[in-house]
């Protein structure tokens with residue numbers, strides 16, 4: 001019997017996609033149509049072809065530099081497929097992609113799934129980094145990436161989801177055993193509006209909970225919240241095999 005590879009997080013089971021009907025339903029939701037237009041399936045047959053392709057790609061002897069590793073995201077309490085998180089090749093790098101069904105959004109599921117899959121991918125395949133590419137207007141997906149420790153690298157025009165559009169590129173680098181959080185910070189002077197958050201995440205990694213604000217060290221609500229989010233990310237990573 002074939003063993004189905006799966007990863008568990010506190011709230012989710014992540015495993016290769018299988019439920020064609022649910023994939024079709026989710027691909028037709030407004031949110032997915034807006035931000036993932038290249039992943040809308042025409043009908044169940046089209047979705048089934050995609051599932052077969054993705055299952056064929058999910059080969060643990062290969063690597064996300066050549067193959068797509070897309071997990072279906074299943075909610076543990078209901079056993080229902082509620083989204084996907086995947087790693088796939090993008091030029092000479094690996095990109096993370098993700099989506100959560102509208103009814104299940106804003107529950108922390110994307111953050112939980114993306115954090116775990118990225119930690120797994122960096123470790124399992126010894127890849128140096130994973131990138132996240134979002135439409136410039138897609139604030140929700142940018143929040144997910146930042147929550148998962150990604151650093152905002154650049155804005156540029158890129159062919160994305162089949163259209164040339166302004167995108168923001170994020171990156172998560174694998175930590176070497178002795179590497180401090182400072183190595184994942186952006187060089188001084190490159191502000192992108194999320195400096196406080198990045199500093200907070202890095203500080204939280206260093207065991208601090210303080211943020212810098214105009215030269216003053218403060219403990220603010222957003223700082224506390226960000227540090228808590230980083231803690232959540234760490235717990236997710238630690239809780240899994």
Ligand SMILES: CC(C)(COP(=O)(O)OP(=O)(O)OC[C@H]1O[C@@H](n2cnc3c(N)ncnc32)[C@H](O)[C@@H]1OP(=O)(O)O)[C@@H](O)C(=O)NCCC(=O)NCCS
Nearest residue numbers: 035098099100105106107108109110111134140141143144
């Ligand atoms: C992006 C997406 C996956 C987020 O899923 P989610 O499970 O709701 O995300 P989480 O609950 O983990 O929330 C993570 C952060 O995003 C924020 N967020 C979620 N939805 C948001 C929205 N519609 N607008 C603004 N922020 C949003 C949350 O508030 C949270 O940030 P915070 O902790 O700073 O408050 C979901 O909106 C989606 O599937 N979108 C369509 C597909 C897509 O855009 N994929 C990414 C392509 S690059």
